[in-house]
Amino acid sequence: MNNQELQKIRADFPILQEKIYNKDLIYFDNGATTQKPRCVVEKIEEGYYYTNANIHRGVHFLSQKATEAHEAARSTVAEFIHAAKREEIVFTRGTTEAINLVASSFGYAFCKSGDEIIISVMEHHSNIVPWQMLCERKGLKLRVIPMNELGELDLDAYKLLLNQHTRLVSVAHVSNVLGTINPVKEIIEIAHKQNIPVLVDGAQAVPHIAVDVTELDADFYVFSAHKIYGPTGIGVLYGKEKLLNAMPPYQGGGEMISIVTFEKTTYNELPFKFEAGTPDYIGSTALAEALHYVQGIGIEKIAAHEHELLTYGTKRLMEIEGMRIIGTSKAKSSVISFLVGNIHPYDLGMLLDKLGIAVRTGHHCAQPLIDSLGMPGTVRASFAFYNSKEEIDTFITSLKRIVIMLS
Numbered sequence: 441m442n443n444q445e446l447q448k449i450r451a452d453f454p455i456l457q458e459k460i461y462n463k464d465l466i467y468f469d470n471g472a473t474t475q476k477p478r479c480v481v482e483k484i485e486e487g488y489y490y491t492n493a494n495i496h497r498g499v500h501f502l503s504q505k506a507t508e509a510h511e512a513a514r515s516t517v518a519e520f521i522h523a524a525k526r527e528e529i530v531f532t533r534g535t536t537e538a539i540n541l542v543a544s545s546f547g548y549a550f551c552k553s554g555d556e557i558i559i560s561v562m563e564h565h566s567n568i569v570p571w572q573m574l575c576e577r578k579g580l581k582l583r584v585i586p587m588n589e590l591g592e593l594d595l596d597a598y599k600l601l602l603n604q605h606t607r608l609v610s611v612a613h614v615s616n617v618l619g620t621i622n623p624v625k626e627i628i629e630i631a632h633k634q635n636i637p638v639l640v641d642g643a644q645a646v647p648h649i650a651v652d653v654t655e656l657d658a659d660f661y662v663f664s665a666h667k668i669y670g671p672t673g674i675g676v677l678y679g680k681e682k683l684l685n686a687m688p689p690y691q692g693g694g695e696m697i698s699i700v701t702f703e704k705t706t707y708n709e710l711p712f713k714f715e716a717g718t719p720d721y722i723g724s725t726a727l728a729e730a731l732h733y734v735q736g737i738g739i740e741k742i743a744a745h746e747h748e749l750l751t752y753g754t755k756r757l758m759e760i761e762g763m764r765i766i767g768t769s770k771a772k773s774s775v776i777s778f779l780v781g782n783i784h785p786y787d788l789g790m791l792l793d794k795l796g797i798a799v800r801t802g803h804h805c806a807q808p809l810i811d812s813l814g815m816p817g818t819v820r821a822s823f824a825f826y827n828s829k830e831e832i833d834t835f836i837t838s839l840k841r842i843v844i845m846l847s
């Protein structure tokens with residue numbers, strides 16, 4: 441991406457022109473959430489101002505228009521991740537709710553005492569706790585794939601964990617702490633040899649690399665809109681039709697029913713069976729707008745630019761004495777976790793903030809991973825396509841000053 445293209449993109453994001461403590465904002469916390477282009481916010485405004493009406497049930501003009509926009513958004517999502525059918529796209533509140541939906545519904549229907557769920561050591565809490573809750577409820581065991589010192593999953597250990605009790609494998613496509621891009625296609629292939637379904641947590645993958653759920657042969661794939669330049673409060677569960685059809689509803693209410701009597705209720709067809717209550721039809725259209733925006737730039741171009749930032753940022757960070765980068769996998773997304781000497785990550789983060797630089801510090805909602813590394817946490821800089829090498833230069837200059845001050 442040349443400088444002119446980059447400046448044009450940055451102009452789409454009003455927040456990037458903001459000053460923080462009178463300094464230009466440098467936003468390197470994209471792993472937590474991404475900023476929104478003007479077109480996404482305008483879509484939300486347009487929805488509430490001009491087409492707002494509850495969907496699916498109305499015969500009137502506005503309701504039909506809002507329904508069409510919501511269902512078109514579902515098709516946009518299906519195309520974006522290459523789902524075979526739009527009915528396989530269920531809107532949720534986000535990645536977390538999507539995983540809870542599967543843990544609850546799949547767990548209820550297909551898991552029994554003595555069964556096992558496999559996750560990995562680098563999972564976000566949202567891909568740990570729902571499974572632990574299922575384990576507690578039904579007497580299952582949680583098994584954990586370890587990793588090597590580079591932050592790559594140990595696939596030999598994974599193969600040994602799989603057995604006749606394994607009911608499901610659930611792993612991150614990209615680690616939000618280490619940046620590791622896991623070989624999910626291979627992980628899925630291995631599990632499928634034993635007819636075990638796989639859920640992929642794509643929260644950190646979808647914004648950065650091309651995802652094709654059909655090519656991966658993923659059974660479930662989940663992500664959040666807010667991490668891909670869309671609004672908060674909406675996300676996606678992709679599930680294979682056959683599995684979703686076999687699973688019971690997650691929540692009961694309007695939309696998800698076919699016929700209700702006090703004696704018995706029959707359920708709606710996919711995807712509505714899993715979408716109880718009024719859905720976030722404004723959020724879905726704004727998510728579709730965000731996906732169109734990303735497509736307008738091109739995910740390959742985004743990946744190439746972010747990879748350049750990753751390589752450049754890594755090289756420049758290594759100039760700092762005592763620098764330790766956590767997560768050095770060969771396949772890596774634009775996330776750099778680090779520590780400098782014995783300086784507490786919180787101190788680094790706080791002082792960077794005073795210079796207008798937003799990074800994240802702490803355990804990044806992956807406490808078991810951070811504990812296994814024996815660290816107090818890390819500082820995490822995570823880049824998006826609107827970040828630049830010049831911002832990295834300012835970040836490095838600032839960090840060098842801070843390190844001298846704290847050493």
Ligand code: PMP
Pocket residue numbers: 471472534535536537564566567612614615616641643644664805
């Ligand atoms: N999984 C991963 C890998 C994440 O990075 C995150 C968000 N940090 C989540 C799941 C949870 O996403 P959300 O809070 O949007 O549900």
